Amino acid sequence: MFEEEWKSLFPIGTVFKSPLLLSGSSAKDSIGPVVFNPISTSLTRLFSSCSFLPSLSPPSILNLYRFLHTSSSVVPSTSSSVVSLFGEQHNNDAASTLRxxxxxxxxxxxxxxxxxxxxxxxxxxxxxxxxxxxxxxxxxxxxxxxxxxxxxxxxxxxxxxxxxxxxxxxxxxxxxxxxxxxxxxxxxxxxxxxxxxxxxxxxxxxxxxxxxxxxxxxxxxxxxxxxxxxxxxxxxxxxxxxxxxxxxxxxxxxxxxxxxxxxxxxxxxxxxxxxxxxxxCSKKVKWLSCEFSWHPRILIVARSDAVLLVDLREDESSISCLVKIDMFHSYSLAQREQFLAFSKAGSDGFFFTVASNSLLILCDIRKPMSPVLQWTHCLDEPRYMNVFSLSKLRSSASNGLYRLASESGYCIILGSFWSCEFNIFCYGPSPPTLYQSVSSRSSKYFQSLYAWERPSNLILSGRECSCGSCLVRQETFKDAIPEWVEWQQKREIVLGFGILDADLSPPLAGQNEHGGFTLLRLVSSGALESQTYQASWNSLKWIDESHKESLNLADYFLYGWLVDDKYRFSRKFMYFSFEYLMGYLNDNLDEVLDSFTRKYSKDSLCERALTSEIHAVLCEKLKACGFDRLRTSPALAVVFNDISLPASIQEIAFKKLWASLPMDLLHFAFSNYSEFLEDKNPVSLEFSTVPSLHQLPPFMLRNPSSRSNKWSKKVHRTESLVGPVLPLPILLVLHEFQNGCSKLEEEAGKFSLKEELGEQYDQIRFAAREMAVSPLDSKVDDGPIVSLSDDQEYVPSDSQKPKNFVSYHPSAFDSHTSSNTQGNSTDHAADVFDSLIFKLEEKSKNEELFDGLCPVELKFDDRPMNFRPNELKAYGLLKKQLLKWGDGFAAYKEFRSKI
Incomplete structure (x- = not known):
């Protein structure tokens, strides 16, 4: 008896010839194949859904030590001292969740x-x-x-x-x-x-x-x-x-x-x-798992330092220690060895397995403090472990030579879902007992168990090639990824699996005589798959399909808050500087641009020649909007005449400022894609085309450009004018620089974009108060509307006589403004957005069709509108219904009566 017990003290893999390892030709003749390889042709995707995707905590970017070492000038020794004050750092919550x-x-x-x-x-x-x-x-x-x-x-x-x-x-x-x-x-x-x-x-x-x-x-x-x-x-x-x-x-x-x-x-x-x-029971001890033993009131409880047996059959429970981690320090490879996983072994409730950082141990509750069998493993912190009967993994075997070994043997599957590594450890009785009768074997209750062959890999994903070249390429890829990126996000990993019963496994042609099993697995790409594995004598080192594929790594986001199932293309990130945006928000945009001009000559900002095509288009649009060739500052009347849709005070002020810019600055604001290609900008720029209708920027209701990410012979690039490509605030500051005002030259008279915009808002408010009438203001009488001819800045001719305007404040905006903005406009900045001004409807050649539909002036392009009889009839019915609705809506009738 002593001779059998001492054999279990030597873990399989620590000595050259392990006493409890059955391997070689003699063992193969009685045990059979215990290696399981996937059949590539059996891979089947059963179901796919985003409901399978896991929802894990956001990844930790850097641990505390790495953060101190890279984000400051703290020396490594000081960083280590600081980290030690906060105890152990758990950086990988996903790894613990996926156990x-x-x-x-x-x-x-x-x-x-x-x-x-x-x-x-x-x-x-x-x-x-x-x-x-x-x-x-x-x-x-x-x-x-x-x-x-x-x-x-x-x-x-x-x-x-x-x-x-x-x-x-x-x-x-x-x-x-x-x-x-x-x-x-x-x-x-x-x-x-x-x-x-x-x-x-x-x-x-x-x-x-x-x-x-x-x-x-x-x-x-x-x-x-x-x-x-x-x-x-x-x-x-x-x-x-x-x-x-x-x-x-x-x-x-x-x-x-x-x-x-x-x-x-x-x-x-x-x-x-x-x-x-x-x-x-100090805080350093972590409780792992619990299971029922051979009796309904006997429990096996595992923790990081020991496995305990709890007997609850009496009023006072009794606790005994089955195994301690201290017993295995002689053969442990880790500095701080501790138990990580626990599982029952077999259906009788006597055997159990426990895995540490470097050891896998099989124990029997009838032999406390004495392991039955030990292995060394090279898995990275295995958290998952389960024990199956060998007959389940070698089911449907046509050859009955190894049937008795399948019924007597067991397989331990140990691994980690996070590291995607799983091994199979097979064990059972010694070969002579395989041929004994069941009664003779049961009489030897404490017969030693042997490891059947060395541990083998279980390719759980079914796609990984195990050849040396692929393994080296995978490890190189992991090292090349930045420290804050989890490589599991880039690979499709298995999140869970189960083994089907033999009668549920689908038939597969080509399966060998030694049997196999069908694996049902859940992968991180959101799919449920099945694949058949067959028992083999040797591990599969080469998988043609996986080896031929290049290492194209997709993004399989394990974190639910990052999942975007609709976006299936590779993600490439470009980083932009937002210093100009910060300067605008902090009202120091001139300082940001001034620092830029220190590196480059101010004159170089406008060195780019204005092409004749763009110059002609801009001049034509400005002239059509009422501006002469000398480009003087536009009158408010001209800007108001350009209003087509209800516009806020801010929009009108921006129109005036756009039209005030000189032509050489407008060239920075408008361009075509040929100029972008000359700059060889790696970023895919996308802007909307300038509309054909005559109007001032910012433009409304225009078509997007027809530019493609990569120009080809099939998709030709457009030469249309696009823009604005630069925001108005930057152009205003550049205009001030051209006029000789900069922060360096005149500190006391510093240009403030906020004050410039505020001054423009006040001008628009004053003009709107003079020429527009509020339809919902009871204090305004129904007299004639003030004409724009009172504006001293610009007196229009008879042909350019301004139209009537209406100033309207929607009731939905009442919560934003506490009082009427007229008279104290500078104290209420909100009205620049919620006070709308629009031009009254004008009789036109299309008045037979659109008369009375809308108080806002409607603009049409030059294309003739030819309607068929059926279309006119349908339009007449719709127009009648709309007018009937307007007559029955009290608020709308009151609005129309005021204008």
Whole structure:
């Protein structure tokens, strides 16, 4: 007996010839292949939806040490001292969140279907599910009526960390042809929700209809939830482990007997009387998981430093230590070795596995403080672990030579969803016992278990090529990414998986005689996929499809707040300086531009020659708007005559300022795309074309340009005039510089853009008060409207006689202005936006069609409007209906009567 026990003290991989490792030709003859490779032709995308996408916390840009080291002149030693004051820094919340398997499977009895559960919702706070059915042609997915995932209406208020399902042993009908097929619990950081899974009692020829009924919830306000699991003995019971080591037992049986489950919304569990006084429970210890052992009142509780057995069969619970982390310091590779993952092994409740930073350990509760089997692993902080029977992974084997080994062996799948690395560790009895009868094997209760072959890789994604060139290329890519970018965002990773039963696996031609399994996986691109794996003698080192593909890495955003499913193109970022915008907001734009002119000559700002084409177009537009060739400052009358649509005081002031600029500055404001290409600007510039109608900028109701990102023979570039390409405030400051006023030359007389705009607003207010009438102002009489001929700046000719104008203040803007802005306009800046001025309707050649429709003057282009009889008839009916509405609307009738 002593000879067998000492063998387990040497982990597989630490010594040249491990005493508990079965490998070589003799082992292969009795064990069979224990390596599992994906079949590339079996990859099938079953369902795709953005509801699969995880919602994780925003990524941490830099840790504290990196921030101090890169953002200041603090030396590294000082940065380390500062960081040590704040304790351990947890920079990767996503890695801890993705330690859970996001996919859980529940078999529907009497059918060839399973229910696939997963977190969904904008914050992963809903339980979603799909029904996957297998048939001779493959797998099919049943979704909701909107071709999306099914989702439970009740939200959990917090992000779901884990989901656990438990099948019901005895099916019970509820009287409505529904049967209870299982229980489900979902736990978040501070709460646990319980559901019962129901299904229609249908035969295998129909897809089952599944629903979830909410049983109750429990919120833990004092401490966060670490783990929750179902009992394999009593399917209605579950246990919850909290961060401080507290254990709570919940029984669903009273809820099942009650007709109205909503009265038990807030469940009250039984707090188990467990005292950890004899064990160190400091803050450095982290509780990991809990599971039921061979008895319904015996629990196995794991934490970072030990695995404990809790016996609750008596009034006073007893606690014993099964394994401690201190036992493995001799072979541990990490400086601070601690347990990271825990799982039960087998269905008898005696064996369990626990993984640390560098070791994987198989234990038996009947042999405390003595490991049964050990392996060393090279995985980066594995958080996921589960144990499967080898018969499940080698199902549908046509060769019965290794059937007894499949029934006796087990496979441990250990890995990390965050690092995308998973290994398979196989173990079982020694080869001589494989051929013994079951009774003889059961008589040797403590027969040593052996590792079957060395650990092998499980390519969970099914697409990664394991050749040396691809591995080197992947590691080089990870090193090339900036420190604040997670490489998992650039790669498609697996978020959860499940193994289908043999009768659900789709048939696949070419599968070998040793059997295999079908894997159902959830990937970060938002897809549910299936792929078949087959048992092989050697690991697959070359996958043609993956090796041939170049390393084109897409952005698979793991963070819900960054997800943009509509945008599927590669993202390229350009960085712009907003110093001019800041100068405008702080009213020191002249200082910003003055600092720029120190580097360059002021005269060089206008060195670019004005092309004859652009000069002709600008002169024509200005002349058509009423400005002579000498380009004197425009009269307010001309600016008001250019008003076509209701315009605010600010818009009118901007029109006046635009028309005041000299021609050489207007060349900076308007250009064509040929000039942009000459500048070789890498940024794709996009501006709207200058309209053909004669009007002053800023232009309204114009067409976008027809420019393309990349010019080609199919898409020719336009030579139309586009703009403005520079904002008006910058041009005004440049105009002042041309006139000889700058901050350096005349500090006392500093140019203020804010004051310049304020002066223009006052001029527009005064002119509007003189020539416009407010239709809603009862104090204004119905006398003749003031003519623009009173304006001393410009006296129009008879042919240019100004029209009548109306000043209108919409009642929707009353909350922004407390009083009438007339008389004290300088004290109320809001009216520059909410006081509208428009030109009254003028009789035109189209008055037969549009007369009386709108008090605002309508402008038309020069194209003739020829209407067919049917169009005129339809227009007449619509016009009649509109006029009838206007006559019945009291506010509109009052408005029309005032103008």
């Amino acid at each position: 859970y398997n996001r996919l859980q499977l529940l078999r529907c009895p009497n059918s060839n279907s399973i229910v696939v559960f997963f977190p969904t919702g904008p914050n992963s706070d809903h339980v979603g599910f799909l029904v996957v059915s297998g048939n001779c042609s493959g797998l099919s997915v049943q979704s909701d009526c909107d071709n999306d995932v099914f989702s439970v209406e009740s939200e959990l208020k917090y992000q779901i960390l884990g989901i656990s399902v438990n099948p019901v042993s005895d099916l019970g009908f509820d009287g409505d042809s529904f049967i209870d097929i299982g229980f489900l619990l979902a736990y978040t950081m501070y709460s646990v929700e319980w559901f019962i899974v129901k299904s229609y009692a249908t035969d295998s020829s129909f897809l089952p209809k599944v629903s979830l009924v909410h049983l109750g919830s429990k919120v833990f306000k004092s401490c966060s939830v670490v783990h929750a699991c179902w009992s394999p003995h009593l399917s209605e019971e579950s246990v919850v482990l909290l961060e401080d080591g507290s254990l709570f037992l919940f029984d669903m049986e009273p809820l099942l007997k009650a007709k109205n489950c909503s009265t038990y919304a807030n469940l009250k569990g039984i707090r188990l009387r467990v005292s950890w006084d004899s064990f160190d």
